[in-house]
Amino acid sequence: MRIRNRSLGFNIVILSLTFLAVILLLFSLLWPKSTPANSTLPENLYTAKSVGHQVVIYQNGRADPVMMTGIDIRTLPPVDQQALSEGISLRDATALAHLLEDYDA
DSSP states (O other), rough: OOOHHHHHHHHHHHHHHHHHHHHHHHHHHHSOOOOOOOOOOOOOOOOEEETTTEEEEETOOOEEEEEEEEGGGGGOOOOHHHHHOOOOSSHHHHHHHHHHHHHOO
């Protein structure tokens, strides 16, 4: 019985740490970056695309994805699936957050 309680406690700790890691990742991605006053922001910062059967987020100027969302595109309407296959440009982190909220609902 005592081993079982340790196992449950260990699982709770692992789940808590995983949740914290995901929150920190989202926080770091969505936190606005400071820019000098004389610099201009790019037109669109992020692009959402379908890779395989999931929505993947790329930051413009980077070849590797910044987020593998785990959102299955097969659960989305055909219009959204088509838009994701072509790539959806997102102006900023707020637009990214809205897109993820809409697709994950």
